[in-house]
Amino acid sequence: MTFDLLSTDKNSQARAGTITTDHGKIETPIFMPVGTVGTVKGVHQRELKQDINPDIILGNTYHLYLRPQTEILEKAGGLHKFMNWDRNILTDSGGYQVYSLSSNRKIKEEGVKFKSHIDGSMHTFTPENVMEIQRTIGADIIMAFDECTPYPCDYQYARRSMHMTHRWLERCVAHLKKLPFKYGYEQTFFPIVQGSTYKDLRQQSADYIASVGADGNAIGGLSVGEPAEEMYAMTDVVTAILPKEKPRYLMGVGTPINILENIALGIDMFDCVMPTRNARNGMLFTAHGTINIKNAKWKDDFSPIDEMDITWVDTEYSKAYLRHLFSVNEFLGKQIATIHNLGFYLWLTREARKQILAGTFRVWKDKMVKQMDKRL
Known part of the structure; x- marks a missing residue:
């Protein structure tokens, strides 16, 4: 993946750029329609291409792992072929879904044990197997496995969670190096900044994520109930640290107004x-x-x-x-x-x-x- 930064607004941090992957160009800033289970709900792929015309859509590791399952996706030749989509795909690692299953999961250093929302069966996500699942799904951009903290969240919990997310990131990076690409094209890996709504934690996390040197970076743990002003404040803290020459993805945001205000803070990619x-x-x-x-x-x-x-x-x-x-x-x-x-x-x-x-x-x-x- 490459990212060409074309212009920065003189009165804000807003940027225009172009991301290029093996599945084509993505003109930023961009909104990515959410296709959780291999479909943007209620929309035919023909309508999606011709009428809505996104450069990239989003799929979800948690949901695709449960249905149709990775075995089916691998037999199909990956998610692109399975759903007949020849443009870019990004997959969320499932961290947010694990967060939303708070009453049906246990988080430990090894990973997360959770109960399926479909049939109650038990499963475990680790940084290693989430990387394997995303290799099999075959998205162009894949995400690190992280813990998305709730709002409100006390400082000590947010701090412990952030450091665990960083340790999980190290495991994701190490394991990805062992996994060959599956379908004849490359995948790009984005780590995720956490730290809840605490400025010092967001700064620590952004510094650490920037040091990893990934081709792009994401900001997680926002748009989970905090006031918009806190979202903007945390985004501003993080974008001041993340490298300007890399695309920035704010996960799960949001209203049209949220999107414009965060574009003004230097965000390039959105989904919601x-x-x-x-x-x-x-x-x-x-x-x-x-x-x-x-x-x-x-x-x-x-x-x-x-x-x-x-x-x-x-x-x-x-x-x-x-x-x-x-x-x-x-x-x-x-x-x-x-x-x-x-x-x-x-x-x-x-x-x-x-x-x-x-x-x-x-x-x-x-x-x-x-x-x-x-x-x-």
Whole structure:
């Protein structure tokens, strides 16, 4: 993987760059649609490519390990071939899912023993076998195995967890050196900065992660319930330390406003289930604010879903029709909303890139944040 930094905004830390892997170019800043189990929920691959058009999507190690299981993925020739996706894929190592299974897992130095949310069977993730699983999945960018701490989290726990994440990272790096690539292309490894919302821990972790010399770096343990201001403060601390010549990935973030504010702090890559999950609940993101399409006020509004016409669904259907689909629980409504939201998120990061390259990002960002912070 290579990363070319093309431009940095003169009034913020926002950057525009290009990541190149064996599966093509990724223009940053970028939003990565979440395809947890080998699919972006409710969207055909043809729609994903033609209408939403991301350079990269995300899969999840925990879920793919459980279903369809690594044996099936290896027989298929990796996740790209299994799901018929010829562009980039990043896999999260499963650390966040382990965090979310707090009542069904035990964390020890060796790794994490957890109970499957599907059938209650017991499994163990270690830094070593998570690297093996991600080799078999075959994503272009793979993540270190870490512990994602909850919020709030007391200082001593956050400190112990951070140091264990660093020790696990050493084991990930050592084991990866023993594992050959499987499918004729290379994989790039990103370690993860932790430290909860404690500035000194975030600084220690960022210093350590930077010293590893990986081709890219990630920031984890945010967007887990902390106020947005704390998220931005921790991101600012970390981006001041992580090397500028490497891409930076902020995991699991977030709202459109969160994304723009973190782009301004020097983040290049994002993922979040929010655009798809909220779409299925009738929430639409637009450049002028958020729409709850289930509200009665849209019952006889025959205007297009979004006059900006970012994706074809925006002018193909009216707000009244989309509200009707939700009111009768027709799955087509969720599909339309999902395509719209993902299209908007990709438009937002691509427009941010254009503004960075044009030298107008800060003014545009401040205007967009005010516009989007509305309920329509």
